[in-house]
Amino acid sequence: MNNNVRIGIDLGGTKIECVVLENHQEIFRKRIATESAKGAEHIINQIKKIYGEALTYINNADHKLGICSPGSISQKTGLLRNSNTTCLNGLPLSQMLEDKLNHQLLIENDANCFALAEATLGAGQDYECVFGIIMGTGCGGGFVFNKRVRQGPNLISGEWGHSILHTEGLNCYCGKMGCVEKYISGGGIASILKENNINLSANDFFNKSYFNKNEKKIYEKFLDDFGQAVSNVINSFDPDVIILGGGLSNISALYSEGVDKIKLNTFSDSFKTRILPNQLGDSSGVIGAAML
């Protein structure tokens, strides 16, 4: 086995997944339950268990190790924050894992891992500058330049979901009003549909073939908001490609009418930006972790 061996571990709320890549080819994959109700120590032991199996598989060969975790490590304190696996919040997760696994590692959040996975082995592999967008429960983003995640001095590069789309708009849990996430994430759309007494999932609603007058208004507003929010990214960074992930990335109108709305708001008389669906699906977290 040669030196280009990478291990990625995706720490999810319900499952922990591990892959081993050798020369960017997947040679091992395993998934176990997180069992997060049993607490932080148990979760860390589960990670050690799956990592141990990967190590056995590669005969303890030299490797790089990356972890994909929800939330982020605070630059101020070194402690994990904002993870939905709440028992891990407030812990020095990076240090604890390095001690337990006895190996150096890098940790990134799921949006950055998504962007990196797609930039290296997915839809963005032929491009230098990639912006990845997750339109899932929330709205996250990651900015990758030359196959490296751009972190920034505040470690918030890509946190585009909490930029303001509508001043004095809907209240967001982050304390601000009118964040992008309130309008074009799965969670945001679910609330908007509920308020309008529409009992359909976001995907079922937006992929419908007929809309009444009120539904058409919601449909148009969503595409307008998408176009405005994405054009703000293009006007700021002008990435080569924007890759969409998360449940809402399956809405086909995003790649036709949605792109037209982006063009309308982009400050340029030409538009060459590629807007593409992801290629790696649910594997982006674990692949991105391996590529850190």
Ligand SMILES: [Zn+2]
């Ligand atoms: Zn917000």
